[in-house]
Amino acid sequence: MAKDVLCEVNNCTYWGNGNKCNADAIYVVSQKGKQASNSEETDCKTFAPEA
Numbered sequence: 001m002a003k004d005v006l007c008e009v010n011n012c013t014y015w016g017n018g019n020k021c022n023a024d025a026i027y028v029v030s031q032k033g034k035q036a037s038n039s040e041e042t043d044c045k046t047f048a049p050e051a
């Protein structure tokens, strides 16, 4: 399990100062089904826009 998740998406509900993700867990998915060829093909599905 990842201990620290750093993230640049600063309009996410879970985003915190220092680029820290404050979610208890995150779910990462591939844009191409179950596999990816590089990091650009992956996405954080836990993302929730700030209200």
Ligand code: SF4
Pocket (backbone or CB within 6 Å): 005, 006, 007, 008, 009, 012, 013, 014, 015, 016, 020, 021, 022, 023, 026, 044, 045, 046, 047, 048
């Ligand atoms: S939930 Fe995902 S998008 Fe939101 S801060 Fe954490 S890693 Fe970034």
